[in-house]
Amino acid sequence: xxxxxxxxxxxxFQKLKEIVGEQYMYTDxxxxxxxxxxxxxxxxxxxxxxxxxxxxxxxxxxxxxCNQRKISVTTRGxxxxxxxxxLPIKGGVVLSMEKFxxxxxxxxxxxxxxxxxxxxxxxxxxxxxxxxxxxxxxxxSWGSCSLGxxxxxxxxxxxxVKYGTTRDYVLNLEVVLxxxxxxxxxxxxxxxxxxxxxxxxxxxxEGTLGIVTKIVFKLIPLPKHDLxxxxxxxxxxxxxxxxxxVFRAGITPSAMxxxxxxAIEWSIKYSGEVNFxxxxxxxxxxxxxxxxxxxxxxxxxxxxxxxxxxxNGSDEILFxxxxxxxxxLWKIRRKVGEAVKSNSVYKEEDTVVPRAELPQLLxxxxxxxxxxGFKSVCYGHAGDGNLHVNIIKGDxxxxxxxxxxxxxxxxxxxxxxxxxxxxxxxxxxxxxQQKYMSIIFPEYQLQLMRDIxxxxxxxxxxxxxxxxxxx
Amino acid sequence: xxxxxxxxxxxxFQKLKEIVGEQYMYTDxxxxxxxxxxxxxxxxxxxxxxxxxxxxxxxxxxxxxCNQRKISVTTRGxxxxxxxxxLPIKGGVVLSMEKFxxxxxxxxxxxxxxxxxxxxxxxxxxxxxxxxxxxxxxxxSWGSCSLGxxxxxxxxxxxxVKYGTTRDYVLNLEVVLxxxxxxxxxxxxxxxxxxxxxxxxxxxxEGTLGIVTKIVFKLIPLPKHDLxxxxxxxxxxxxxxxxxxVFRAGITPSAMxxxxxxAIEWSIKYSGEVNFxxxxxxxxxxxxxxxxxxxxxxxxxxxxxxxxxxxNGSDEILFxxxxxxxxxLWKIRRKVGEAVKSNSVYKEEDTVVPRAELPQLLxxxxxxxxxxGFKSVCYGHAGDGNLHVNIIKGDxxxxxxxxxxxxxxxxxxxxxxxxxxxxxxxxxxxxxQQKYMSIIFPEYQLQLMRDIxxxxxxxxxxxxxxxxxxx
Numbered sequence: 001x002x003x004x005x006x007x008x009x010x011x012x013f014q015k016l017k018e019i020v021g022e023q024y025m026y027t028d029x030x031x032x033x034x035x036x037x038x039x040x041x042x043x044x045x046x047x048x049x050x051x052x053x054x055x056x057x058x059x060x061x062x063x064x065x066c067n068q069r070k071i072s073v074t075t076r077g078x079x080x081x082x083x084x085x086x087l088p089i090k091g092g093v094v095l096s097m098e099k100f101x102x103x104x105x106x107x108x109x110x111x112x113x114x115x116x117x118x119x120x121x122x123x124x125x126x127x128x129x130x131x132x133x134x135x136x137x138x139x140x141s142w143g144s145c146s147l148g149x150x151x152x153x154x155x156x157x158x159x160x161v162k163y164g165t166t167r168d169y170v171l172n173l174e175v176v177l178x179x180x181x182x183x184x185x186x187x188x189x190x191x192x193x194x195x196x197x198x199x200x201x202x203x204x205x206e207g208t209l210g211i212v213t214k215i216v217f218k219l220i221p222l223p224k225h226d227l228x229x230x231x232x233x234x235x236x237x238x239x240x241x242x243x244x245x246v247f248r249a250g251i252t253p254s255a256m257x258x259x260x261x262x263a264i265e266w267s268i269k270y271s272g273e274v275n276f277x278x279x280x281x282x283x284x285x286x287x288x289x290x291x292x293x294x295x296x297x298x299x300x301x302x303x304x305x306x307x308x309x310x311x312n313g314s315d316e317i318l319f320x321x322x323x324x325x326x327x328x329l330w331k332i333r334r335k336v337g338e339a340v341k342s343n344s345v346y347k348e349e350d351t352v353v354p355r356a357e358l359p360q361l362l363x364x365x366x367x368x369x370x371x372x373g374f375k376s377v378c379y380g381h382a383g384d385g386n387l388h389v390n391i392i393k394g395d396x397x398x399x400x401x402x403x404x405x406x407x408x409x410x411x412x413x414x415x416x417x418x419x420x421x422x423x424x425x426x427x428x429x430x431x432x433q434q435k436y437m438s439i440i441f442p443e444y445q446l447q448l449m450r451d452i453x454x455x456x457x458x459x460x461x462x463x464x465x466x467x468x469x470x471x
Numbered sequence: 472x473x474x475x476x477x478x479x480x481x482x483x484f485q486k487l488k489e490i491v492g493e494q495y496m497y498t499d500x501x502x503x504x505x506x507x508x509x510x511x512x513x514x515x516x517x518x519x520x521x522x523x524x525x526x527x528x529x530x531x532x533x534x535x536x537c538n539q540r541k542i543s544v545t546t547r548g549x550x551x552x553x554x555x556x557x558l559p560i561k562g563g564v565v566l567s568m569e570k571f572x573x574x575x576x577x578x579x580x581x582x583x584x585x586x587x588x589x590x591x592x593x594x595x596x597x598x599x600x601x602x603x604x605x606x607x608x609x610x611x612s613w614g615s616c617s618l619g620x621x622x623x624x625x626x627x628x629x630x631x632v633k634y635g636t637t638r639d640y641v642l643n644l645e646v647v648l649x650x651x652x653x654x655x656x657x658x659x660x661x662x663x664x665x666x667x668x669x670x671x672x673x674x675x676x677e678g679t680l681g682i683v684t685k686i687v688f689k690l691i692p693l694p695k696h697d698l699x700x701x702x703x704x705x706x707x708x709x710x711x712x713x714x715x716x717v718f719r720a721g722i723t724p725s726a727m728x729x730x731x732x733x734a735i736e737w738s739i740k741y742s743g744e745v746n747f748x749x750x751x752x753x754x755x756x757x758x759x760x761x762x763x764x765x766x767x768x769x770x771x772x773x774x775x776x777x778x779x780x781x782x783n784g785s786d787e788i789l790f791x792x793x794x795x796x797x798x799x800l801w802k803i804r805r806k807v808g809e810a811v812k813s814n815s816v817y818k819e820e821d822t823v824v825p826r827a828e829l830p831q832l833l834x835x836x837x838x839x840x841x842x843x844g845f846k847s848v849c850y851g852h853a854g855d856g857n858l859h860v861n862i863i864k865g866d867x868x869x870x871x872x873x874x875x876x877x878x879x880x881x882x883x884x885x886x887x888x889x890x891x892x893x894x895x896x897x898x899x900x901x902x903x904q905q906k907y908m909s910i911i912f913p914e915y916q917l918q919l920m921r922d923i924x925x926x927x928x929x930x931x932x933x934x935x936x937x938x939x940x941x942x
Contacts, residue, residue, distance in 0.1 A: 109827035153664045183916045187893035189823045190855045193624045193675050194893045196920045200671035221721035250692035352660045356580035384661045422658035422665045445654045449667045451926040467666050
């Protein structure tokens, strides 16, 4: 049954003000619009108030207050999410973690770091790099997304193919529970077998089980070298086939990105900085990086990869021969999402399948598109079998968009499941994918998840209306 | 409040017989003793019956029956556990997974395998090796432990330091729930952000949330080469100090094992096969392995490691120069546990701390031992900060053993916590460590875990009396 949430009374407003301080609390429409949207389509839901707490104690007080009064609390990182996870769809309070922006400790003895969740991914990466260390998870939005948001969805990025996603680097979390209690979920250790793993339960739970206030990350030594190549293909499915062959040859690249022609073309146009010719016969490209400490090994790997690419029908390979060229190529890849967004109304699906099933997924997406009359631009982390399918509204009527498209998306997700995959690899379910959860899970399994939610948050005040359709 | 379990009636016996078949059901004392013990101390708890189902459907039927009748069901792998996780302490039914011993599929296209949980770890390793693939988790008991048991505790082993524990290789699990429903916890994908991660919740839950009936593992390419060295130290704390230095130098060995003098001496005596001189001045040894595809890189790493060892005061390093010598050294390491067990009544603690805190942990263990008058033999996975502390009864009186020892163990675990660690890295909590859980977690956090248990298993029939002290 859907929960009814209370509106804030003037007393509640007053109490919130006392807890966080007047200057850290916003009620003006302009700010509420900012705190009521993220990067998901053009969705906006206005909260009644946005607060920016500065201490764990304040968060505990806020949550206790809202828990007593049944007021919705939507925790928010940097608002770069693509599934509507940070949208306050039940109004109430938006709790922004923007003041939790400190790297508290980089422990070079243990190769660990303790950070606050509002720290921006890229800033953290750069700080640990200065000490010869490496924090690999690198979503396309790394320049603006927060580490707390990364935990909410177990975000990936290009490097996940070799180094894993956010989950693989989280050792321990400080979490404020819905009743205001503060726990540490685990220990600062590389191995852990001490009761149910609450750390791993929290990662990917999209702010519905608790509010993360400190993170202990594992770090690894920074690889000394990397090499980057761009590989064009006439045939997109051949590009996907080539991906699997590389891994089967025993090579694990540090990035293995796929882009359809439109994706790269739109991105070049959008970023406007890169002068790069896309030949008319190219229909897809792979961006492949290898990294490590021994340049001769990397050169050797690149040669093998080039051979495999040619066997799969690639055109001439471009090796990035300077830091500038590498940055330019990465910039094109990272800007694809924004470029698509600027081009048309669209919907992005975060499909994921076992790596070798990628050609079948791509073919299926195109066939389903043809059936329902929509165009898609596909790109993503091919090495992980993670394909971002951007469905373009273009000239489609609102009626087709609203009524037929969900049928097409349903078929795409059914295909993912049939191929051993699922409906989100790294963007999460949030608001916009929850209606598709029943494709993947039977009702009793969804109910298990709802019941876990109830254990942590009996009044369902934390990020309500996400992940599951309400029952 | 502690749950009361029902004894089996003759009707229940009859139904179980109909479900699994008479030849797969045991009630004779000799067999029940076998199914009522594991490798934890000398503990035995007799179940009323042991059954060996052969299909998922049978397990579903058994669980449904026991759930209706409130009969305890303890799922059992190969019985090699060290925390009493497989002991049927509430009697009832032992459900042995020994007939679930098939490798169902090794998918060389996707580098995945689907296996049943009763498959022995070493057999699985050897099968994937034949295809050039690698499943790294390798507990000391790999020759006899089952993959299902490994999942129950997220078992590690020497290779965890480079490759992670069981958790890091589990993609998806088929699980029979307490009500008999069968679910797949996730998808066969490398990335996953589709609701609460039930796969990761199940791993390490010690058979208390469901019964794993199929496992989809991630595999990786098999490294082509490895090198092994044995490094003696006069001073055990110096050996621990040397461990941290290797990782800080940017090298990640594929094994970094620590053994106190007694551990290696007892093991050599116990296995009786290896002729190897332990010099009188050696008090600890490190067994260090590097692996990879490029021998020159490995040689280079070994040189650097040797240098670091010497800087930390090592004596002359022995390089294993043949497969036989490697096997002999590994055999010594793997047999330490059995050797200690054969030597005296003992208790094993599975302490784990951040890697660089290992010298402090070792010193603390010895100081606490001196205070309470007990001797300990320590060994384990130093690269992971995971130290197995074997407390030896020797000449201690039963009174000291029963009354004072728990105080000493409590102090050791308090030290682990103070150092950022916890009370189990890979053995789990099971029966024997549950009374110490309150050192690590506040009561409301333990209650959270109990409530999660209740979601999955409202009648608390699955492996009851484990992980938490009953409330």
